[in-house]
Amino acid sequence: MLWxxxxxxxxxxxxxxxxxxxxxxxxxxxxxxxxxxxQNTLRQSINDTLTEEAFSLMKEKGMDPSKVIVHAPYIxxxxxxxxxxxxxxxxxQEVERVGKLGISYMVLHPGSHVGLGIEKGIxxxxxxxxxxxQNTKDLNVVILLETMAGKGSEVGSKLEEIKQIMDGxxxxxxxxxxxxxxxxxxxxxxxxxxxxxxxxxxxxxxISRIGCVHVNDSKNDQSSHKDRHxxxxxxxxxxxxxxxxxxxxxxxxxxxILETPYVEKEYPPYFYEIQMIREKKFDxxxxxxxxxx
Ligand code: FE
Ligand code: FE
Ligand code: ZN
Numbered sequence: 001m002l003w004x005x006x007x008x009x010x011x012x013x014x015x016x017x018x019x020x021x022x023x024x025x026x027x028x029x030x031x032x033x034x035x036x037x038x039q040n041t042l043r044q045s046i047n048d049t050l051t052e053e054a055f056s057l058m059k060e061k062g063m064d065p066s067k068v069i070v071h072a073p074y075i076x077x078x079x080x081x082x083x084x085x086x087x088x089x090x091x092x093q094e095v096e097r098v099g100k101l102g103i104s105y106m107v108l109h110p111g112s113h114v115g116l117g118i119e120k121g122i123x124x125x126x127x128x129x130x131x132x133x134q135n136t137k138d139l140n141v142v143i144l145l146e147t148m149a150g151k152g153s154e155v156g157s158k159l160e161e162i163k164q165i166m167d168g169x170x171x172x173x174x175x176x177x178x179x180x181x182x183x184x185x186x187x188x189x190x191x192x193x194x195x196x197x198x199x200x201x202x203x204x205x206x207i208s209r210i211g212c213v214h215v216n217d218s219k220n221d222q223s224s225h226k227d228r229h230x231x232x233x234x235x236x237x238x239x240x241x242x243x244x245x246x247x248x249x250x251x252x253x254x255x256x257i258l259e260t261p262y263v264e265k266e267y268p269p270y271f272y273e274i275q276m277i278r279e280k281k282f283d284x285x286x287x288x289x290x291x292x293x
Pocket of ligand 1: 146
């Protein structure tokens, strides 16, 4: 079965129920959200009634709550020693919120070492994650380290770096990977030969550790290290390669999440992109259709 969704909002008055309804309006059977603005630390307390309503609506719609993903805020940078205590405590609270929402997976950008060097950066991430995981040891939330494009001093643009972080984590069941097709392509991996990529992934990390796939096209060439997402089929990866990844038999049970840009910053593309993915046929007029919605 194809589990496909997109990044959706999370509003203080509607919370998980509102996120779910937005996903349903795009024809999705899973989704991903930030529990607040990704660039700040303001967070609403979780309203359990809304959470319960969301869970009963998911049940009614045949959705599997274990496929729903939270994205950790990207202001958290465990590499940065000046902000280390803040990052650890905010991330601990975030895992607690994810647990309270009944969600099982949280995607995290490993961090940027900002001049400390990759080895020191990786060690700080390992130390921080071990504390966060220990702080939340009664929760079953799995932290999925996202593969990064390698913009600036980002850690995690090589599978070996992700593997090194994972190896340092004491509680292995609490850590996995989120692969992002735009980031992988920008980092230098060839998405047109995904079987070879998966083979490499399997030998370095292990396919069973993948908990989420971010499906995005890329505005830039392979190895560009830019991290600019493009709508499905309109970038340098292309529709056929993305479709092969989405329908890959070895990733069948893994949720696929679109983080493609709104058209002209105004029109959400997800209903149309998902429809096109389900039809498995590229529509070169899709952007025009999205604008006419
Ligand atoms: Fe991300
Ligand atoms: Fe992503
Ligand atoms: Zn990105």
